Amino acid sequence: MFLNSIRWRLQLWHGLLLVIVLAGFGITAYQLQRSTHLRRIDEELQQRVTVAGALARRPNEGPGRPPFEHFPPPNRRPEIPHLTIPEDQRLRERRGGPEFGGLDEPIPPRNSEGDSRAATPGLSPLERPRPPIDQPSFTQGLPPPQREVQLSPQALRLFEGTGSNSYYYVVWTRDGKILSQSDTAPAGVPWPGAMGVRNKNVSRAPEPIQLRVRGNQREMFHHTPMGDCILAGINISLDVAEMRQFAGLLLGAGSGVLLFGLAGGWWLSTRAMRPIKTISATAAKIAQGDLSQRIPVQGSENELDQLASVLNSTFARLDAVFARQAQFTSDAAHELRTPLSVILTQTQSVLTRERSSGEYCETLEACQRAAQRMRRLVESLLELARLDAGQALKKEPLDLGKIISECLELLKPLADERKISVHSVIASFSCVGDADRLKQVFTNLISNAIYYNKDGGEIQITAERKTDGATVIIADTGVGISAENLPCIFERFWRADQSRSHSDGHSGLGLSIVRSILDMHHGSIDVVSEPGSGSTFIVRLPD
Amino acid sequence: MKVLLIEDEADLVSSLARALREEGYAVDIAVDGADGLYKAENSDYDAIVLDVMLPKLDGWGVLQKLRRAKATPVLMLTARDTSHDRVRGLDSGADDYLVKPFDLAELLARLRALIRRAAGETRNVIEIGEVVIDTSGRNVTRGGSPVSLTAREYSLLEYLAMHRTKVVTRTMLYEHLFDEDEATLSNLLDVHVSNLRKKLGPEFITTRRGHGYCIE
Numbered sequence: 001m002f003l004n005s006i007r008w009r010l011q012l013w014h015g016l017l018l019v020i021v022l023a024g025f026g027i028t029a030y031q032l033q034r035s036t037h038l039r040r041i042d043e044e045l046q047q048r049v050t051v052a053g054a055l056a057r058r059p060n061e062g063p064g065r066p067p068f069e070h071f072p073p074p075n076r077r078p079e080i081p082h083l084t085i086p087e088d089q090r091l092r093e094r095r096g097g098p099e100f101g102g103l104d105e106p107i108p109p110r111n112s113e114g115d116s117r118a119a120t121p122g123l124s125p126l127e128r129p130r131p132p133i134d135q136p137s138f139t140q141g142l143p144p145p146q147r148e149v150q151l152s153p154q155a156l157r158l159f160e161g162t163g164s165n166s167y168y169y170v171v172w173t174r175d176g177k178i179l180s181q182s183d184t185a186p187a188g189v190p191w192p193g194a195m196g197v198r199n200k201n202v203s204r205a206p207e208p209i210q211l212r213v214r215g216n217q218r219e220m221f222h223h224t225p226m227g228d229c230i231l232a233g234i235n236i237s238l239d240v241a242e243m244r245q246f247a248g249l250l251l252g253a254g255s256g257v258l259l260f261g262l263a264g265g266w267w268l269s270t271r272a273m274r275p276i277k278t279i280s281a282t283a284a285k286i287a288q289g290d291l292s293q294r295i296p297v298q299g300s301e302n303e304l305d306q307l308a309s310v311l312n313s314t315f316a317r318l319d320a321v322f323a324r325q326a327q328f329t330s331d332a333a334h335e336l337r338t339p340l341s342v343i344l345t346q347t348q349s350v351l352t353r354e355r356s357s358g359e360y361c362e363t364l365e366a367c368q369r370a371a372q373r374m375r376r377l378v379e380s381l382l383e384l385a386r387l388d389a390g391q392a393l394k395k396e397p398l399d400l401g402k403i404i405s406e407c408l409e410l411l412k413p414l415a416d417e418r419k420i421s422v423h424s425v426i427a428s429f430s431c432v433g434d435a436d437r438l439k440q441v442f443t444n445l446i447s448n449a450i451y452y453n454k455d456g457g458e459i460q461i462t463a464e465r466k467t468d469g470a471t472v473i474i475a476d477t478g479v480g481i482s483a484e485n486l487p488c489i490f491e492r493f494w495r496a497d498q499s500r501s502h503s504d505g506h507s508g509l510g511l512s513i514v515r516s517i518l519d520m521h522h523g524s525i526d527v528v529s530e531p532g533s534g535s536t537f538i539v540r541l542p543d
Numbered sequence: 544m545k546v547l548l549i550e551d552e553a554d555l556v557s558s559l560a561r562a563l564r565e566e567g568y569a570v571d572i573a574v575d576g577a578d579g580l581y582k583a584e585n586s587d588y589d590a591i592v593l594d595v596m597l598p599k600l601d602g603w604g605v606l607q608k609l610r611r612a613k614a615t616p617v618l619m620l621t622a623r624d625t626s627h628d629r630v631r632g633l634d635s636g637a638d639d640y641l642v643k644p645f646d647l648a649e650l651l652a653r654l655r656a657l658i659r660r661a662a663g664e665t666r667n668v669i670e671i672g673e674v675v676i677d678t679s680g681r682n683v684t685r686g687g688s689p690v691s692l693t694a695r696e697y698s699l700l701e702y703l704a705m706h707r708t709k710v711v712t713r714t715m716l717y718e719h720l721f722d723e724d725e726a727t728l729s730n731l732l733d734v735h736v737s738n739l740r741k742k743l744g745p746e747f748i749t750t751r752r753g754h755g756y757c758i759e
């Protein structure tokens with residue numbers, strides 16, 4: 001039951017959609033927050049790696065290339081501008097000049113070798129005073145690399161703090177010995193290892209800064225061309241906790257919104273379903289037989305009103321069809337009653353006493369006439385019933401002109417009897433249809449033209465082919481049909497003079513049968529009439 | 544008793560008229576409403592049998608117009624049998640309503656009832672002294688023994704009996720006992736009256752000179 005109910009399915013889909021949307025939103029929000037947070041931390045780490053890099057041994061890389069220049073620039077300029085070595089100072093450094101401007105410049109220890117080297121240009125490499133052990137001696141004419149032992153106070157501030165969430169740095173030599181580390185560094189920070197293979201050649205390009213995550217420790221390190229490793233890190237457990245809290249908040253809020261949304265959706269669907277319930281209740285009543293019921297229409301022209309209108313008009317049509325059926329049945333029975341009463345009265349009357357054979361003959365003849373009438377009526381009724389049931393028409397090629405001519409031949413004697421002259425212009429052409437039934441049509445129309453005509457009158461029949469089909473015109477000079485009666489003549493059992501004596505065999509069904517047959521052929525029949533001068537029937541049959 | 548039959552169905556008219564005449568009624572016929580109305584307005588009938596579906600003027604129309612002038616009992620004949628049609632008929636002024644096809648016997652019985660009611664009789668049997676007239680069986684007994692009467696004699700007796708204590712003029716008798724097709728000879732009536740006196744007793748029918756006859 002649940003799965004079949006529209007409302008439950010709606011609710012399910014609605015819930016599913018809400019869950020997906022809320023989940024997507026929540027996850028996106030969380031991820032954004034997280035990545036922003038981490039990125040900020042990473043930037044800080046990068047700065048600190050940069051700063052801590054001052055503790056590493058600087059190689060003599062050749063003219064004009066202090067190590068820091070090749071660092072990949074961080075996304076944001078470091079917030080400590082005074083650490084950046086200005087261009088002119090670098091130049092001074094190269095030249096070996098002793099000017100080290102800026103308070104926070106790494107304090108280079110004086111090295112007499114630099115002076116002596118400059119002072120003794122002529123000496124061969126072997127003769128030059130040897131640089132300190134851990135520095136490669138490929139520098140030419142440049143002061144030996146300067147290394148500092150301690151960061152400036154400003155720099156140190158970056159690494160201070162209490163508790164677990166302060167930044168720290170560690171610097172190792174190329175062999176893994178700790179060169180220096182901050183006070184805040186936790187114990188046992190593993191050495192990231194030697195440089196990667198590709199940098200064995202100690203090229204000019206420095207190592208990129210790599211990220212390492214050890215549980216809650218987020219660290220960034222980088223190998224100098226000399227092989228030293230500088231690492232800056234921070235414990236992000238507090239941040240992680242913060243993010244978890246945020247996630248929890250999102251989850252909670254999301255669930256709340258989901259519940260609220262589901263409740264709201266349920267209420268909305270109830271409201272939407274209410275008119276549908278009304279419609280189905282009314283339809284049930286109608287199904288039980290009360291065809292006069294109609295679905296109330298709000299008048300707001302929404303979709304349900306449209307549905308209601310369509311249903312109402314369908315019910316009205318059904319109602320009309322049933323009413324017509326009932327009317328037809330009642331009319332048919334009524335029509336049969338009259339010949340029946342003739343037979344009954346005739347026979348009952350004749351049987352009250354001894355009669356002469358002549359009287360018996362009269363009675364029998366009257367009964368026969370009545371029976372014939374009933375037979376004609378029953379045939380017409382059956383024909384109409386067949387047409388109503390939509391029994392498939394035969395679709396055979398036929399010559400319309402020939403059919404009309406045949407009907408005319410059959411009825412000519414009747415016309416001659418009343419001195420009615422018939423003029424016909426009938427073209428011979430073929431079309432597709434039910435030959436027998438079309439014969440019925442034209443027999444009826446022509447016999448009507450004869451019957452309702454005046455003695456010595458005329459009948460004009462033309463049959464021709466037009467572009468969209470055949471047109472047959474039958475005109476008579478008869479009594480005509482009044483304008484008010486014109487729309488009624490094709491109705492069942494309708495006769496011009498409602499009380500006209502029935503014994504002439506006209507039951508009032510002829511024209512309705514004609515129209516039914518033509519309808520089935522997708523044709524049409526029209527009539528133009530002038531009371532007193534005559535009527536003209538126009539039959540159209542499409543190809 | 545004279546009955547007007549207004550019906551357009553030829554085969555029905557012929558057998559009905561014959562049956563009515565054989566019942567002793569004088570029968571006039573009209574085959575359309577206009578003619579029927581004219582006859583009904585201009586003659587006194589004891590009952591009218593009226594079909595609804597008529598040319599020129601249908602049964603309803605005839606009834607409406609007739610009721611302005613006459614109170615003749617009307618029996619309507621029709622193929623329409625819905626309650627609505629019956630109500631309409633009776634409310635329009637018909638006294639009875641019979642649906643086709645009907646049994647002849649029923650029609651005749653209803654006609655008798657209409658005529659009886661119009662004459663103020665409550666029963667089918669009229670007793671005058673020792674003469675007992677059974678109107679449904681159309682037989683007469685006097686002192687217990689049956690009296691044989693011709694159809695005409697019976698009709699005359701029945702009419703006088705139905706209108707007893709009232710003077711019935713010769714004109715009335717002509718109107719009510721002979722239909723329009725019959726030639727009426729003035730002394731035919733006297734013959735019938737004298738025959739009745741012979742069979743039922745000389746005091747039975749009194750003659751009011753200059754007025755008519757009467758059964759006391």
